[in-house]
Amino acid sequence: MSYEYIKFGPEEKEFISKIEEISGQNIYSCYQCGKCSAGCAFSSRMDKTVNQIIHFIQMGQKDKVLQANTHWICSSCLTCSIRCPREIDVAALMEAVREYILREEPEKVKIADLPKEVIEKLPNIALVGNFRKMTG
Numbered sequence: 813m814s815y816e817y818i819k820f821g822p823e824e825k826e827f828i829s830k831i832e833e834i835s836g837q838n839i840y841s842c843y844q845c846g847k848c849s850a851g852c853a854f855s856s857r858m859d860k861t862v863n864q865i866i867h868f869i870q871m872g873q874k875d876k877v878l879q880a881n882t883h884w885i886c887s888s889c890l891t892c893s894i895r896c897p898r899e900i901d902v903a904a905l906m907e908a909v910r911e912y913i914l915r916e917e918p919e920k921v922k923i924a925d926l927p928k929e930v931i932e933k934l935p936n937i938a939l940v941g942n943f944r945k946m947t948g
């Protein structure tokens with residue numbers, strides 16, 4: 813893999829390879845053109861753009877990825893995946909980040925413990941991602 817040529821430590825390599833494995837995408841195919849972010853209808857709600865998240869993954873910057881709200885705001889509409897000139901399934905990468913977090917923290921979202929008013933405010937995809945993890 814291409815990250816072998818960069819002096820990443822084991823934790824960074826584990827993070828990058830896990831995201832690639834879950835998503836089935838080569839993260840280094842991205843050349844940061846920004847077309848995915850430009851076409852995303854939810855960019856204004858995201859604290860980091862989609863291509864910024866991809867860049868963080870490329871650099872093994874797990875903390876920056878996990879701190880962002882981008883992958884939770886993503887609605888899996890696939891617009892970015894269709895627009896990408898490198899044919900990267902960007903939506904699958906966002907899903908992979910959600911899956912990665914929920915595999916590390918399966919109790920991150922305990923639906924039964926959440927008050928009704930909180931559930932009503934949560935991004936739908938946060939709940940969907942959590943249920944996918946629990947059922948898949």
Ligand code: SF4
Pocket residue numbers: 841842843844845846847848849863866895896897898899900902
């Ligand atoms: S559109 Fe594709 S190549 Fe361009 S920044 Fe997004 S993922 Fe990378």
Ligand code: SF4
Pocket residue numbers: 848851852853854855862885886887888889890891892893902903906
């Ligand atoms: S799949 Fe997610 S990141 Fe991609 S355009 Fe749709 S909402 Fe934005």
